[in-house]
Amino acid sequence: xxxxxxxxxxxxxxxxxxxxxxxxxxxxxxxxxxxxxxxxxxxxxxxxxxxxxxxxxxxxxxxxxxxxxxxxxxxxxxxxxxxxxxxxxxxxxxxxxxxxxxxxxxxxxxxxxxxxxxxxxxxxxxxxxxxxxxxxxxxxxxxxxxxxxxxxxxxxxxxxxxxxxxxxxxxxxxxxxxxxxxxxxxxxxxxxxxxxxxxxxxxxxxxxxxxxxxxxxxxxxxxxxxxxxxxxxxxxxxxxxxxxxxxxxxxxxxxxxxxxxxxxxxxxxxxxxxxxxxx
Amino acid sequence: xxxxxxxxxxxxxxxxxxxxxxxxxxxxxxxxxxxxxxxxxxxxxxxxxxxxxxxxxxxxxxxxxxxxxxxxxxxxxxxxxxxxxxxxxxxxxxxxxxxxxxxxxxxxxxxxxxxxxxxxxxxxxxxxxxxxxxxxxxxxxxxxxxxxxxxxxxxxxxxxxxxxxxxxxxxxxxxxxxxxxxxxxxxxxxxxxxxxxxxxxxxxxxxxxxxxxxxxxxxxxxxxxxxxxxxxxxxxxxxxxxxxxxxxxxxxxxxxxxxxxxxxxxxxxxxxxxxxxxxxxxxxxxxxxxxxxxxxxxxxxxxxxxxxxxxxxxxxxxxxxxxxxxxxxxxxxxxxxxxxxxxxxxxxxxxxxxxxxxxxxxxxxxxxxxxxxxxxxxxxxxxxxxxxxxxxxxxxxxxxxxxxxxxxxxxxxxxxxxxxxxxxxxxxxxxxxxxxxxxxxxxxxxxxxxxxxxxxxxxxxx
Numbered sequence: 001x002x003x004x005x006x007x008x009x010x011x012x013x014x015x016x017x018x019x020x021x022x023x024x025x026x027x028x029x030x031x032x033x034x035x036x037x038x039x040x041x042x043x044x045x046x047x048x049x050x051x052x053x054x055x056x057x058x059x060x061x062x063x064x065x066x067x068x069x070x071x072x073x074x075x076x077x078x079x080x081x082x083x084x085x086x087x088x089x090x091x092x093x094x095x096x097x098x099x100x101x102x103x104x105x106x107x108x109x110x111x112x113x114x115x116x117x118x119x120x121x122x123x124x125x126x127x128x129x130x131x132x133x134x135x136x137x138x139x140x141x142x143x144x145x146x147x148x149x150x151x152x153x154x155x156x157x158x159x160x161x162x163x164x165x166x167x168x169x170x171x172x173x174x175x176x177x178x179x180x181x182x183x184x185x186x187x188x189x190x191x192x193x194x195x196x197x198x199x200x201x202x203x204x205x206x207x208x209x210x211x212x213x214x215x216x217x218x219x220x221x222x223x224x225x226x227x228x229x230x231x232x233x234x235x236x237x238x239x240x241x242x243x244x245x246x247x248x249x250x251x252x253x254x255x256x257x258x259x260x261x262x263x264x265x266x267x268x269x270x271x272x273x274x275x276x277x278x279x
Numbered sequence: 280x281x282x283x284x285x286x287x288x289x290x291x292x293x294x295x296x297x298x299x300x301x302x303x304x305x306x307x308x309x310x311x312x313x314x315x316x317x318x319x320x321x322x323x324x325x326x327x328x329x330x331x332x333x334x335x336x337x338x339x340x341x342x343x344x345x346x347x348x349x350x351x352x353x354x355x356x357x358x359x360x361x362x363x364x365x366x367x368x369x370x371x372x373x374x375x376x377x378x379x380x381x382x383x384x385x386x387x388x389x390x391x392x393x394x395x396x397x398x399x400x401x402x403x404x405x406x407x408x409x410x411x412x413x414x415x416x417x418x419x420x421x422x423x424x425x426x427x428x429x430x431x432x433x434x435x436x437x438x439x440x441x442x443x444x445x446x447x448x449x450x451x452x453x454x455x456x457x458x459x460x461x462x463x464x465x466x467x468x469x470x471x472x473x474x475x476x477x478x479x480x481x482x483x484x485x486x487x488x489x490x491x492x493x494x495x496x497x498x499x500x501x502x503x504x505x506x507x508x509x510x511x512x513x514x515x516x517x518x519x520x521x522x523x524x525x526x527x528x529x530x531x532x533x534x535x536x537x538x539x540x541x542x543x544x545x546x547x548x549x550x551x552x553x554x555x556x557x558x559x560x561x562x563x564x565x566x567x568x569x570x571x572x573x574x575x576x577x578x579x580x581x582x583x584x585x586x587x588x589x590x591x592x593x594x595x596x597x598x599x600x601x602x603x604x605x606x607x608x609x610x611x612x613x614x615x616x617x618x619x620x621x622x623x624x625x626x627x628x629x630x631x632x633x634x635x636x637x638x639x640x641x642x643x644x645x646x647x648x649x650x651x652x653x654x655x656x657x658x659x660x661x662x663x664x665x666x667x668x669x670x671x672x673x674x675x676x677x678x679x680x681x682x683x684x685x686x687x688x689x690x691x692x693x694x695x696x697x698x699x700x701x702x703x704x705x706x707x708x709x710x711x712x713x714x715x716x717x718x719x720x721x722x723x724x725x726x727x728x729x730x731x732x733x734x735x736x737x738x739x740x741x
Contacts, residue, residue, distance in 0.1 A: 063511070125511045128519055128539040186718065193687040200683055204676045213540045215551050215664035216472070217672055218463070220350045222318040229311045236304050242715075243300045269318075 003054035003067075004121055007076060008114045010046035014083065014107035017043055021100035033096045037087070040103050044083040047110065051076060054123065063125040068139040072121050074266075075113035077139065081147030082106040085194070089151065093187060097179050101154035134209030142202030142227075146262050148195030149234070152188050153259035156252035159184045163249055185247050188255055196234050203227050226265040233258040297368040306362045313358065317349045351490075363460050366453045377446050380691075388427045388438035393695045393710035397721045399728040401699075401708045404735050408435060408700030411707075414734050415696060423694075437696040446714060448685030455678030458671055466668030471495055477503040478558035478658040482526065486663045497548060497663070500526040504534075506555055506657040519552050521659040547665050554660030559583075560600040563616065564651040567592065571645065582656070592646045593622030600653070604630055612638070616650055690715050694727055707732060 017039040024033030054067040054076075067073040086102040113119060126135075162181060206224070207217040218224060237254040240246040296302060320341065321328075329338045329347060345352030404411060415437060419426050423439035430436070473486030473495050482502040485494045505522040518538060525533040525545050535543045542551040561581040568575050569590050578586045578595075585596040596619045604615035612632040620627045622645075631650050632638050639648045695710040709731070711724030 124513070125515055125517065128516055131518075131538075132540040197680075197683050197687065200679055204680065207676065208673070211669065212542070213551070214553075215542065215549050215662060215666070217669070220314070220317060220322065225314045225318045229314055232307045232311045236307055239300055239303060 001054070001057060001121075001123075003050045003057055004114070006046055006053055007050035007110065010043050010050055010079075011107065011110045011114050013039060013043035013046055014079070014103055014110060017103045018100055018107055021096065021103060025097065025100055033099065036096060036099050036103070037090060040083060040087060040099070043103075043106070044080060044087060047076065047080040047083060047106075051080060058123045061123060063123070065126050065131075066136045066139075067123075068136060069126055069130055070120065070124070072113050072119045074139065074143065075109050075119070078143050078147060078150075079106045079110035079113070081143045082109065082150050085144065085147050085191075086151055089187070089191065093190070095179055095183065095187075098151070098155050098158060098184075098187065101158060102151045105150045105154055129213065132209060132213060134205060134212065138202060138205040138209055141198050141205055145195045145197075145199030145202050146266065148191045148198060149230075149255075149259050149262050152191035152195060152255045155184055155187050155191065156255040156259075159188065159252040160249065160256075181248060185251065188251060189241060192234055192237060192255060192258075196231075196238065199227070199231055199234070203231060223265065223269045226261065226269055230258060230261040230265050233261050294368065294372075297365060298372040300369075302365050303362075303369070306358065306365055310355075310358050310362065313349065313355060316346065320346055320349075322350065323348050359460060363457055366456055370450055370453050374450060377450070381443055381446050388429065388436070388693075388695070390429070390431070390434075390436050390695060390697070390710075393693075393712055395710075397711045397717065397724060399709045399711075399721075399725045401706045402728060402732050403704055403706045404732060405703065406705055406735055407703050408698055408705045411698060411705045411735060412437075415698070415731055418731065418734055419696070433699060433701075435698040435700075437698070438693070439696070440691070440693040442689050442691045442713075445685050445689035446691050448682050448687075448689065451678050451682030452686055453682075455675045455682055458678060459675035462668035462671030462675060464668070465671060466666040470664065470666040470668065472662070472664045472666075474553065474660065474662050476554075476556065476558070476658045476660050477501065479503050479506055479656050486661075499532075499546065501550065501661070502526060503659050503661075506659040508555060508657075519555060521552055521661070523550065547667070549664050551662040551664070552659065553662040556658055556660070557600060557602060557614075557655045558658035559656040560597075560616070560653040561656055563597055563653040565595070566649045566651055567595070568647040568649070569645070570647065588646065591622075593620055593625075595620055595648065600655070604632070606630060606632075616653070618648070620644070620646070620648075690720070692720055692723065694724060696727070696731065 017036050020032050020036035020039050023029060024031070024036055051067055054073070055064070058064050058067065068077055082102060083106045086099070086106070089102075090096055090099065113121075159181065162184065203224075206227075210219065210224075211217040233254065237251060237258060240254065241251055324347070326338075329341070332338075333341060341347055345354060349355055412435060416426075416428070419437055419439045423441050424443070425440050427438040428436065429438070472489045474489060475483055475486045477483055480503065482500050483497075484500045485496050487493065488495050502524040503521055504524055505520075507518075507520050509517045509520075511517045520536050520538055522536045523534070523543065524531055525535075525543075533543070533545060537543050537550060537552050539552050542549045544550075559582040563580050563582070565578050565580065565586075566575055567578060567588055569592060572590060574590070576589060578588075580586050580595070580597045582597050582600060585594050587594050597616060598619060599617045601615045601617060604612055604617070606612045612630070612635060614633045616631040616633065618629050618631060620629055627644070629639065629642065629644075629648060631648055633650050633653065636649050636651075690713040692711065692713045694712075697706075697708040697710070699706040699708075707728060709724040709728040711720040711727070713720035
């Protein structure tokens with residue numbers, strides 16, 4: 001399959017981008033950071049090309065459907081979303097300092113999809129429950145949300161790493177390499193609101209779909225429940241920040257806990273019985 | 280609202296508690312924790328399941344705590360109610376101040392309201408103030424919903440604002456949750472949810488309610504004309520299809536096929552394809568072998584029919600088709616036809632597994648019966664629902680999306696353009712402030728300053 005080939009190249013290109021960002025970041029070498037952006041853009045394009053090719057391949061097999069139907073396809077789209085949202089944020093906030101960690105997460109997602117022997121890469125027809133136009137809207141919005149939360153998680157790790165570097169910030173290595181704490185703090189907030197917006201749409205499109213397919217918009221299925229738990233955690237983060245004015249470390253920790261809930265919603269729920277387990 | 284209630288009175292203290300963000304966080308955490316427990320303990324399973332899984336004593340405790348049908352328990356619903364009260368109280372508590380800002384007829388602008396931190400670098404233009412001002416004024420009036428002008432000493436201030444209504448976004452989100460909960464309440468009070476397994480060719484005028492198994496009269500009838508299941512080459516199911524007819528009395532009013540994602544709606548009741556199974560069989564192809572003569576006879580019967588056998592071997596009736604059958608009470612022999620062999624006064628029950636052809640030889644009877652094949656008669660598992668709360672819930676969904684967008688991606692921005700004239704020169708400083716994201720407001724002030732000075736430069740070149 002050509003799509004699998006394209007995607008395994010994309011994996012390596014993401015890896016290369018991480019190396020560029022790391023080099024630029026560690027040695028304060030601007031050209032390497034700039035190369036990071038270009039290489040990430042190339043990886044995102046390859047990733048997208050892989051998705052489109054897989055879509056075409058499924059049509060050639062006569063079972064055409066958007067490649068968003070199983071664990072492999074969702075991981076591929078997850079990696080793409082992380083890469084694309086990261087580039088968007090890099091341009092919008094004009095900083096490359098969190099490039100290494102954000103693109104690393106995209107790399108991990110795609111490497112896991114491409115290399116893990118447990119993940120079935122075959123293109124299969126959709127089971128009747130998934131044969132709906134809502135599938136595309138639901139999966140895309142959910143994963144844009146997950147990806148934004150992944151980036152917030154990465155920046156939160158950086159933030160906590162920065163603070164761990166000691167209170168005498170000026171002496172610590174991290175402090176000389178990272179942007180001021182306030183900038184990271186603002187980046188966490190910005191990526192969380194982006195993720196929150198898309199997770200909300202993701203849950204709602206899922207609810208509308210459930211209502212058209214099964215006649216109920218909410219059924220406390222484990223995936224539904226866990227996505228609500230995730231939503232609550234980020235809602236707490238936003239309230240703590242906007243109403244209480246909490247910043248910094250606490251927000252970074254809540255964002256890490258929130259991402260743990262995302263990961264459980266994504267993978268852990270497969271261990272529990274329900275409609276969403278990837279088979 | 281808040282001024283009238285001091286915290287010294289019990290009512291005031293209660294109000295303060297109810298409007299605190301701390302309470303919100305605790306409610307959200309408790310609901311989240313409870314919801315998680317609900318995903319770890321399987322919900323709404325039969326008692327036997329729990330007794331095997333947890334043992335009798337633990338089962339009794341869990342059942343007592345309502346942890347086995349948790350989401351419908353009183354305490355869980357009380358938590359949701361508390362959340363609703365908290366949201367309502369917080370909104371009422373704060374909305375007065377916000378309404379004052381949002382619906383103010385004549386907003387007062389003051390240069391003192393803008394701090395230096397949101398100011399741009401002053402730019403000096405080689406034009407007198409009276410030439411610059413009309414251009415700036417026109418531009419600002421075009422771009423902003425509200426503007427004002429003030430003069431003080433040597434300075435002229437142009438004020439502009441937009442996004443005032445974005446302050447209401449957060450109330451849209453919060454009230455959407457109340458709307459959602461109201462929709463859910465209406466659904467659970469006035470709606471119903473039922474199921475029925477309907478064999479092909481049969482008609483029903485009722486379903487069984489999911490939560491009580493009681494029959495519920497639909498007020499019309501549903502007939503299953505046909506059910507079919509198709510598979511992909513790799514054995515994956517491709518499509519489940521039920522052809523249904525809706526009958527009002529004896530009159531056919533609607534004929535439609537339903538699929539998993541394509542239900543049908545009739546008089547507010549929606550009918551969903553939910554499951555299927557084998558109800559019975561027809562055209563059962565049987566071979567009867569006489570032990571005495573070795574002759575073989577082919578017969579075809581449907582469930583419920585009987586055939587007379589030659590050679591005085593008696594009569595065979597096909598009673599039922601079972602999905603699985605425990606032979607001698609312990610060996611599962613799979614899909615099995617249960618029949619009765621009648622010979623004079625002798626009646627004998629025979630179990631004929633579809634998969635094992637020679638099975639009946641073991642019975643040592645006068646005739647050996649083999650099932651060669653059969654056409655299954657399916658039943659379709661239908662879910663039927665009526666939920667009058669759905670429009671409200673959908674309205675809540677739209678409000679949440681719009682509200683979150685407004686709350687987080689729009690802001691109430693105010694700008695002040697200061698023009699200081701000295702002779703033929705004008706110095707321009709732009710101040711910006713917003714109710715959130717001050718950094719963005721400062722960037723926008725910079726943009727505005729840039730756009731305004733560009734205006735002058737452009738008129739110069741023309």
